Amino acid sequence: MLSDMSTIATDSEAGSGGLEELRAARQAVGISQERLARRVDCSLSTIRLVENGWRPSPAMAERIREALAVAQSEKDAVRAQENS
Numbered sequence: 001m002l003s004d005m006s007t008i009a010t011d012s013e014a015g016s017g018g019l020e021e022l023r024a025a026r027q028a029v030g031i032s033q034e035r036l037a038r039r040v041d042c043s044l045s046t047i048r049l050v051e052n053g054w055r056p057s058p059a060m061a062e063r064i065r066e067a068l069a070v071a072q073s074e075k076d077a078v079r080a081q082e083n084s
Helices: 019-029 033-040 044-051 058-082
Strands: none
Touching: 019 044, 019 058, 033 044, 033 058, 044 058
16 A cells, blocks of 8 residues: 555656655545545645546645555554454
C-alpha cells in the first residue's frame, strides 16, 4: 500500500503517474475524502481537486502521503487486534 501512496505526483513532477492512485489508496485504507481532508488539514475541495487531476505542492503531497500511511497503520493495527 505504501508504494501506491508514494506515487502521488506533485506540481513539480512530470507525467501523470499517481494522481489517479490517490482515490484508490484512500479507498483501500477505508477513509472518506472528508476524513482525509481533516487529517491533512486542508479543504474537502482540495482533496477532490487532487483526486481529479490537480497536482498538489510537494508539501501537500507529502502531507497526503503521511495521512494515508497513518490510516493504513491504524487499519493494520485494528486487523491485528481482531486476529489475536
